[in-house]
Amino acid sequence: MNxxxxxxxxxxxxxxxTIADLVRELKLEGKRIAVEKNGAIVPKSRYAETExxxxxxLEIVGAVGGG
Amino acid sequence: xxxxxxxxxxxxSLVIAGRAYRSRLLVGTGKYRDFAQTREAIVASGADIVTxxxxxxxxxxxxxxxxxxxxxxxxxxxxxPNSAGCYTADDAxxxxxxxxxxxxxxxxxxLEVLGDKDSLYPDVRQTxxxxxxxxxxxxxxxxxxxxxxxxxxxxxxxxxxxIMPLASLIGSGMGILNPWNLRLILDQAKVPxxxxxxxxxxxxxxxxxxxxxxxxxxxxAIAQAADPxxxxxxxxxxxxxxxxxxxxxxMPRKFYAASxxxxxxxxxx
Numbered sequence: 001m002n003x004x005x006x007x008x009x010x011x012x013x014x015x016x017x018t019i020a021d022l023v024r025e026l027k028l029e030g031k032r033i034a035v036e037k038n039g040a041i042v043p044k045s046r047y048a049e050t051e052x053x054x055x056x057x058l059e060i061v062g063a064v065g066g067g
Numbered sequence: 068x069x070x071x072x073x074x075x076x077x078x079x080s081l082v083i084a085g086r087a088y089r090s091r092l093l094v095g096t097g098k099y100r101d102f103a104q105t106r107e108a109i110v111a112s113g114a115d116i117v118t119x120x121x122x123x124x125x126x127x128x129x130x131x132x133x134x135x136x137x138x139x140x141x142x143x144x145x146x147x148p149n150s151a152g153c154y155t156a157d158d159a160x161x162x163x164x165x166x167x168x169x170x171x172x173x174x175x176x177x178l179e180v181l182g183d184k185d186s187l188y189p190d191v192r193q194t195x196x197x198x199x200x201x202x203x204x205x206x207x208x209x210x211x212x213x214x215x216x217x218x219x220x221x222x223x224x225x226x227x228x229x230i231m232p233l234a235s236l237i238g239s240g241m242g243i244l245n246p247w248n249l250r251l252i253l254d255q256a257k258v259p260x261x262x263x264x265x266x267x268x269x270x271x272x273x274x275x276x277x278x279x280x281x282x283x284x285x286x287x288a289i290a291q292a293a294d295p296x297x298x299x300x301x302x303x304x305x306x307x308x309x310x311x312x313x314x315x316x317x318m319p320r321k322f323y324a325a326s327x328x329x330x331x332x333x334x335x336x
Contacts, residue, residue, distance in 0.1 A: 006123040027130040034121075034169035036161075041168050059123065061165050065105060065135055066120025066151050067095025067237075067286030 004057045015054075020047040026060070034061050079310070081282050083259055084175060084207040084228040088115040091276070092306045093147065093261065095286025099295065102138035108289055109139060112299035118147045118177055118284070121166045146170055147209065149177040154190065156180060156197035163201055176201070177231070177263075177284075179211040187237040191218045195225065202226040211263050214248040216255060223258055230256055231263035231284060234275060238287045240267030243274050253279045269298075269305035276309025277317070 001015030005026075016022040019042050023029055035042045036059040042050050052058075080087035094114040099105040109117060117139055148166030150159035163176045180197055182190030189212050201208055202225055209229040210222050219230045232252055235241035242265060243249065253260050259281035266272050266285045275283050283306055292298035 005126055008126075010126075026126055028124065031124075031130070031134075032136055032169060033124055034165040036165060041164055043168060044171075059165075060126070061121050061169065062124045063119040063135055063146070063148065063166075063169060064122045065096040065099065066122075066149060067097045067118055067284075 001052070001054045003052060003055070006059060016052050018048055019050040019052060022052055022058070023047060023060075028060065032062060035059070036061075079314075081259065083209065088145070089113075090115045090303070090306075091282035091310055092272070092302055093118065093282055093284040094289060094299070094302075095284070096135060096139065097286055098290035102133050102135065104295060105135070106138040108295040108299040109144075111296045111303070112289065113303040114144070116145045116147050118149050118151075118286070120151050121148055121162050121169065141170070145175065146173065147175060147177050148173070149211075150179050150197070151177075152181070153179065154181050154184075154193070156193040156200070159193070159197040160200050163206060164204075167206070174205055175207045175209070175228075177211060178206075178208045178227075189213050189233070191215065194218075195221060198222055198225045198227055209261070214245055214252065216248060216251040219252045219260075220255060223256060227258065229259045229261055229281070231261045233264040234262045234271065235265030237264040239265055240288055240291075241265055242267050242271040243278075246274070246278055249275070249278050249280070266302075269301040272302050272305040273309035273312070276306055277312050279313050282306070 001012045002009055016025050019035055038057050080089060081091045090113045092112055092114050093116040094109055094112050095118045096105055150162045153159040153162055159178060159180045166176060167173060178197055180190050180193040181187050191213055194212055198208055198210055208227045209231055210227045211231045212218055212222060214232040222230055234243040261282040261284055262275040262280050263284040266283060266288045272283045289295050289299045289302060
């Protein structure tokens, strides 16, 4: 499965079924992040039930230093 | 004790969107050498509210690497996520929606929409547009803008909880270039007005407070000082001194109305 994460194409085999699987695969579990799938925010409470499909565009953001 | 007592200090909280904060100095968290210095400087500044930026997570980074959130736990500080680096209303709205999700529904945010990559001057049309959308979605917006009093009034009418005009360009350290415009904004505003951007050193912060600003937001002036921790402390003291001077009510400026401070009678000659 190929998905775009933060503008870069990534291949997954086996494919993650849900956002929760993907977050675990990326070792971001428990980190303070926010996820957007195809332009819509996926609330944390819905990671486990939100499916990931081939071609999805994902944005994963965090808080960094800034003014 | 010859300082104002605690009663004065307590009644003197900065109130934004119904919540009280002890410090009138708000600080950014960017441009420091490392997270240890970030923390040390911010603790020295006494700030309660710290701004953070929202950026793409570095995928594949060591998951145990320290993060800003470890250095400045959200339990200890009030996070003010910003839309820094956004050049359109749509990007700013998208960024602050992600920030709200990231911070578990936190509604306080700093809206900033820039219009020029060289000067970082705010784009007020895009700022007004983004403010309308975000306020309607329940955001409590502290809004970075130009020092135009008409724009400031419109942003307040939209429902922003604080107006934050620039003193001079972001990162310039040029100080308060147009105190008269700030006065116009301060005279009409019913929400807190904070100077955001342009402060270079402690006297700039003090002048902003003496003008009657509710607070000052800065980042570069502290982070890029040769000794950021000492400058953070200087800014804390300057903001406090400027606020006290404003409340005390300064003497009128008198041109040549010479009035000596010592008695004019009883001189020995």
